[in-house]
Amino acid sequence: MRIVIYQEPKVTDYRTGKEISFPEKPSAVTVGSYDGVHAGHRQIIGQMVEAASALGLRSVVVTFEPHPRHIVNRDPSGRLKLLTLLEEKAMLIESLGVEWLFVVKFDSTFAAQSSESFIQRVLLDRIGAKQVVIGYDHGFGRDRKGGVSTLCRMAEQNRFELKVVDEVRLSAEHFSSTRIRALLREGRIREANLFLGAPYLISGEVVHGAKKGREIGFPTVNILIGSSDKLLPKFGVYIASTVIDGCEFRAMMNIGIRPTVAADSAPAVEAYILGHSGDLYGKVLTFHLLERLRDEIRFESFEALQEQLKKDKKMVEQYQK
Secondary structure (H helix, E strand, O other), rough: EEEEEEEEEEEOOOOOOOOOOOOOOOOOEEEEOOOOHHHHHHHHHHHHHHHHHHHOOOOEEEEEOOOHHHHHOOOOOOOOEEEOHHHHHHHHOOOOOOOOOEEEEOOHHHHOOHHHHHHHHHHHHHOOOOOOOEEOOOOOOOHOOOOOOHHHHHHHOOOEEEEEEOOOOOOOEEOHHHHHHHHHHOOOHHHHHHHHHEEEEEEEEOOOOOHHHHHHHOOOOEEEEEEOOOOOOEEEEEEEEEEEEOEEEEEEEEEEOOOOOOOOOEEEEEEEEEOOOOOOOEEEEEEEOOOEEEOOOOOOHHHHHHHHHHHHHHHHHHOOO
């Protein structure tokens, strides 16, 4: 999948930063923030990819960076935490068979344009949309005033096809990024994963830490998260998996302040990877969270911590998906 950044009028390659040619070409397109790429999003993107294949069109997902709610409609309770940073979102979207991820640089100027202007200038003139696939509750453009009715009207005028994907529910509950954030904050990882349609991702670069784990037989990798906007689930110990050089490993991940070894420290993410040895510094690893084992606990000694980690490790080894 190719990732490009669009800041009118330029299109640049995400990896190289160089301006590239992005010709208008008959395309199947879907548009959205797609934070989390949850099961509802997957239905929409999947139907767009199917339409592209059936009609011989280029498949394009249009998304926004930063998240529009970081620019407009800011939450007075605090900055919106994201389920997926851009790299994570791209990884999930690529797995669905999409050819192009078209990332619109979102700022106050872009936010001020009307939905009609966005459809005409970006979807039609810049990309070449011939088939647009959206969810039933989709809203976009200034103040999210654009939606299904706007697209229906413009589809008739501009001769592109519009497909609206019906609501998807799980046990009568609506799929939403908001609901998933709430579940993660409560540590309900299994339920969150059901709504996501896949395990929750945490990714970042392996950096040097205090190396306290080595002293008690549990050397960990310390993960530097790419942005403070990333939502970390409720502090605690989790079962996770990661792929290193094509091989999958189970991991025991701690998310929190590590009260026994680093009192009053900032929240951190570290993982003990079962069955792996070797230098991982500088590598970017992606962990899939599978299950929550327990809360963080402040132990009276390193020996007590070590004994608990042995129990945690056994549970990780015995875990069945």
